[in-house]
Amino acid sequence: MTETIAAAVEVTGHLTKMAIAPGQGGGPARYTLRAGEQRLELNARLGRPLSLVWSGAIACTHCGRATKKSFAQGYCYPCFKRLAQCDTCIVKPETCHFFAGTCREPEWAERHCFQPHVVYLANASGLKVGITRGTQVPTRWLDQGAVQALPVLAVETRQQSGFVEMLFKEEVSDRTNWRAMLKGDTAALDLPAERDRLLARLEGGLANLRERFGADAIRVLDEAPVALDYPVLEYPTKVVSHNLDKTPEVSGTLLGLKGQYLILDSGVINLRKYTGYEVKVVA
Numbered sequence: 657m658t659e660t661i662a663a664a665v666e667v668t669g670h671l672t673k674m675a676i677a678p679g680q681g682g683g684p685a686r687y688t689l690r691a692g693e694q695r696l697e698l699n700a701r702l703g704r705p706l707s708l709v710w711s712g713a714i715a716c717t718h719c720g721r722a723t724k725k726s727f728a729q730g731y732c733y734p735c736f737k738r739l740a741q742c743d744t745c746i747v748k749p750e751t752c753h754f755f756a757g758t759c760r761e762p763e764w765a766e767r768h769c770f771q772p773h774v775v776y777l778a779n780a781s782g783l784k785v786g787i788t789r790g791t792q793v794p795t796r797w798l799d800q801g802a803v804q805a806l807p808v809l810a811v812e813t814r815q816q817s818g819f820v821e822m823l824f825k826e827e828v829s830d831r832t833n834w835r836a837m838l839k840g841d842t843a844a845l846d847l848p849a850e851r852d853r854l855l856a857r858l859e860g861g862l863a864n865l866r867e868r869f870g871a872d873a874i875r876v877l878d879e880a881p882v883a884l885d886y887p888v889l890e891y892p893t894k895v896v897s898h899n900l901d902k903t904p905e906v907s908g909t910l911l912g913l914k915g916q917y918l919i920l921d922s923g924v925i926n927l928r929k930y931t932g933y934e935v936k937v938v939a
């Protein structure tokens with residue numbers, strides 16, 4: 657019996673970020689596009705035509721209300737102004753104002769901010785530092801397109817992770833160069849060696865934080881580095897990005913998946929940026 661080529665599949669709905677599962681046995685990550693309740697397994701669509709059309713509608717990812725514009729990658733304006741998850745202290749956790757009594761949603765903070773966090777080193781386009789809730793490992797790294805990652809410190813709260821990250825930022829970037837990440841020529845790093853070097857340099861600052869938050873609050877981890885692989889047939893030599901707001905119809909041959917990007921032969925598109933957009937995807 658010959659294997660038949662799967663017919664094109666169509667999914668319609670409001671986008672949420674792609675679900676990315678680590679590959680089995682060192683294989684490439686598994687990508688699932690999510691449009692409303694519908695799902696499209698993307699790995700099987702590599703090398704095939706894909707089209708994505710935005711209807712012009714956007715629904716808030718939190719409340720579902722229609723919104724003309726998306727704020728903070730998927731929220732309506734009222735939610736953007738009201739929700740703790742849209743506050744600036746989420747991006748800059750060291751500015752947490754919970755103890756000033758001004759947290760937008762103290763109960764949400766209890767569940768999300770007052771939880772163990774991890775400070776990690778990753779390599780997506782070179783060495784970077786990052787923070788995430790313990791439960792978001794390795795999802796966070798896959799979302800960023802990191803090819804290597806290493807948890808370095810465990811801390812008790814999001815705010816503490818912000819203070820630790822501030823220290824690391826004196827020595828290392830907290831940004832990914834997404835164009836470089838999508839070119840796929842990131843040189844491998846010795847993350848344990850980088851960790852040891854940085855911990856030695858930042859010893860004084862970490863000691864100060866332990867004095868403030870308690871000796872057990874900020875713990876050095878002894879973990880092995882993680883390697884992450886992505887399903888990519890071909891990386892672009894020049895990275896051109898699609899913008900649905902300007903051109904609501906995108907099509908091309910799907911050449912790869914990395915971070916929250918689709919790599920098409922016609923350009924790349926960051927699907928996370930279009931969270932809440934109502935699309936029809938045919939692949």
Ligand SMILES: [Zn+2]
Binds near residue numbers: 736
């Ligand atoms: Zn809303």
